[in-house]
């Protein structure tokens with residue numbers, strides 16, 4: 001299957017997007033992919049039917065039991081990989097999906 005990039009970007013567009021932006025966009029995509037807004041603690045996300053903040057992912061992860069969190073990380077791995085396309089550094093110190 002061809003990977004899809006956030007905001008319907010092409011591979012080239014995605015590769016040229018700064019890592020910081022990609023990190024944020026990917027977070028939003030992961031939240032949507034998981035339909036996270038259904039159970040998001042933030043009422044704004046539930047109202048908008050989409051998570052408004054990419055940090056929601058980690059907020060949710062923090063509240064989960066460890067095993068469940070591991071399963072979640074496993075599930076988003078294919079998406080998380082997209083972050084590293086075309087980048088060799090600059091990823092240090094960023095929260096992992």
Ligand SMILES: [Zn+2]
Nearest residue numbers: 040045051056
């Ligand atoms: Zn949210």
